Amino acid sequence: MRTTRLRITMRDVEPAVVRVIDVPADVTLGELHGLLQAGLGWTDSHLHQFTADDVRYGVPDPDWGDLQVQDEAAVRLRDLPARFEYLYDFGDSWEHDVEVIGRGAETPGCVGGTGGCPPEDCGGAPGYEHLREVLADPRHEEPDQLRKWVGELPSFDREATDVLVRQTVGEAPESVRLLLDLLAGGVKLTPGGRLPRSVVRAVQERRPEWYSLDRPASIEEDLYPLAVLHDIVRKVGLARLANGVLRPTRAAADDREVVRRLRTWFEPEGFTSILGGFAAAVLAASGPLPPDELTRRVVPLVGDGWAVEGRPMAAADYRRVLGQVSAELRALDLLAGDWRTWEAGPSARTLLPRATALADLWTREPAW
Structure with a gap:
């Protein structure tokens, strides 16, 4: 690069x-x-x-x-x-x-x-100068209050x-690169427009956790994150269908462009994008959590004002939406683990810039 x-x-x-x-x-x-x-x-x-x-x-x-x-x-x-x-x-x-x-x-x-x-919200350069003067003078009347607020500089x-x-x-998720490599040279889709069994089983071999049954998968929906990933790479322009054959686009050969296009999948101020980003950051900072505990930690971070069917969202609503978006998070290696315990995927700190920043911040200063 x-x-x-x-x-x-x-x-x-x-x-x-x-x-x-x-x-x-x-x-x-x-x-x-x-x-x-x-x-x-x-x-x-x-x-x-x-x-x-x-x-x-x-x-x-x-x-x-x-x-x-x-x-x-x-x-x-x-x-x-x-x-x-x-x-x-x-x-x-x-x-x-x-x-x-x-x-x-x-x-x-x-x-x-x-x-x-300098600390955020300390009043700009003049405020930072004053802050340093106060913290350096143990006789000053403000030190205890300021130290409690700012901690150590x-x-x-x-x-x-x-x-x-x-x-x-950022880095291109391994899951995305796996699928794009399997599509290299072109793959003929089934009459229903789905990935052929050979591709499904090749992905299953590398990602066995994507299928809960102890047997070979047959269709891409058996590996639901794969079905979601198939949809993502086409919609962001990393794969294109022509005459029934799916091939990677030119952009797919450039990891920088792969990351750039995958980031467009997440609507900047969309609710599911915000919720999913917070979930990835919390898991990256705190370690594995049961989904209910993850929801409990994420809800205060998302903030008030969200509604569903004309009423404020309850904890159960957040848990339901998080369950729905989890397939996208798994498809992009932002989420891993089984249904009992979720954990940060290998891309939790390297795909979404906001999740990267929050995970770093919360590793040093937990928000829960």
Whole structure:
């Protein structure tokens, strides 16, 4: 993978906060936002924008009218000049100078840096300066209250940051690569449009847990996550049917594009996407859990305001929807385990950027 090396410097903050990270050369600004959050140590809890040559890029909001920014998802890092600004949290106004300093290593990651990231919501650079002064003075009247709120100020851990940046870049799930490899060269579907038995049994051999019966599977619905995965790869454009033969598309040969397209399967603010992402993050942070206990932990995180059939959702509704979305999570290696105990799948920290960030945060600071 070709990478580009960036130096990011937080403005007006002492001790200096600097990161040097390698990011995919073809990264979009929307993807870069997630990588900057991971590299710097922010929690992606606030709005953000990029500015280059007086042009602003971010997530468009139709209510902004003439102030609307350019869509960051449609712009790549290579489209910007060698120096630009990244603003995070319009209230605290954390400003960062981003500089392209050349070609990076063979893989993305964090190669250097200094300074721990300030706590979220501490009042920007002036508030952070005051916070440090208070914590450094044991005679100050505020220390106990502030220490209880902020805890210990974080330090910079390059190795941990390197892992988080690479996880945020993402990896193609093994389950997806397994199916795409089996489709290489083209596979003729059955008259009903389903995968042939040879493919079904090849997947069963690699994923026996996808079929609860102790016998060879016959149709793809026997391995229900496979049926779901078949649907996913076609809808996101990783496989295409022509004259009854299903083949991988050109995009399927590029792991970066595989990850990018799979992420479009999850509607950003859709309820099932939010619920599934929280479930994957909780399991990655806490370890295996019974489905009912997982539901109990996820419900407060999802928040109020969700309704079904005109009434507020109850715990049983959340459990039912989580059961429904579990097949998609299994198909994409976000979820594993049997019906008694669910556990994080191998892609729980490497497919969905928000789940990656939350799993990292909750591993250090549990939310339950």
